[in-house]
Amino acid sequence: MQRLGIFRQGTRLGALALSVIVLGACASQKEGSSLPSSSSYGSQNTSPETYSYLIGPGDSVQIFVWRNPEVSQGVTVRPDGKISTPLVEDLQASGKTPTQLARDLEKALETYIRQPIVTVIVAGGIGPYSEQIRVVGQVGGASSGGGGGNQTSKPQAIAYKERMTLLDVMVVVGGLGQFADGNHTKLVRVVDGKQKEYEVRLDDLLNGDITANVDMLPGDILIVPEAWF
Numbered sequence: 001m002q003r004l005g006i007f008r009q010g011t012r013l014g015a016l017a018l019s020v021i022v023l024g025a026c027a028s029q030k031e032g033s034s035l036p037s038s039s040s041y042g043s044q045n046t047s048p049e050t051y052s053y054l055i056g057p058g059d060s061v062q063i064f065v066w067r068n069p070e071v072s073q074g075v076t077v078r079p080d081g082k083i084s085t086p087l088v089e090d091l092q093a094s095g096k097t098p099t100q101l102a103r104d105l106e107k108a109l110e111t112y113i114r115q116p117i118v119t120v121i122v123a124g125g126i127g128p129y130s131e132q133i134r135v136v137g138q139v140g141g142a143s144s145g146g147g148g149g150n151q152t153s154k155p156q157a158i159a160y161k162e163r164m165t166l167l168d169v170m171v172v173v174g175g176l177g178q179f180a181d182g183n184h185t186k187l188v189r190v191v192d193g194k195q196k197e198y199e200v201r202l203d204d205l206l207n208g209d210i211t212a213n214v215d216m217l218p219g220d221i222l223i224v225p226e227a228w229f
Contacts, residue, residue, distance in 0.1 A: 047217070056127040064118065065113070127160070166200060167213045183201045
């Protein structure tokens with residue numbers, strides 16, 4: 001009987017140890033399955049006063065080389081952020097200002113042209129991802145048809161413009177949707193490499209409270225939730 005009791009006790013301890021191991025493995029798997037929040041939208045522009053437009057993939061740029069019309073042309077920045085011209089291939093353009101790209105082109109063209117003078121003009125585009133403003137949730141264009149439920153508008157990415165404010169963004173996207181809870185809107189911004197959330201009051205702003213207007217920065221994300229009725 002004593003041996004049987006010892007055997008049963010050992011079996012219980014073994015089962016308990018196995019359970020701890022299994023639970024530990026599950027916990028580790030759960031922890032490993034979560035990903036850190038993205039900080040990809042951290043802009044190189046950190047204040048409206050220091051804003052400079054940065055070229056991004058898909059932008060159309062006009063390149064003018066003084067007294068060399070044969071190498072002056074319009075090009076589109078490739079998805080990998082580079083451009084190619086008749087004399088220069090695979091030159092990085094994304095993430096640079098037009099002036100910086102012009103100086104890089106001058107340096108690359110020195111092999112073929114004596115003292116080249118280059119001017120770069122951005123003809124169209126909204127810059128790299130880190131310099132765009134994204135708006136998701138209940139904003140202008142939300143469906144107001146029957147059926148209720150989650151009526152959300154199409155997420156939008158817009159180009160940041162110098163000294164852009166929250167009100168300017170609302171004008172671009174067409175205001176709030178029918179079911180928006182504007183005063184609980186979240187503004188997500190990357191500060192010093194870390195993602196931070198701020199609450200903004202869109203309902204108050206669009207009802208005339210100008211104190212609810214705030215400065216926007218490139219890379220900001222606005223999340224407009226649906227109201228609970």
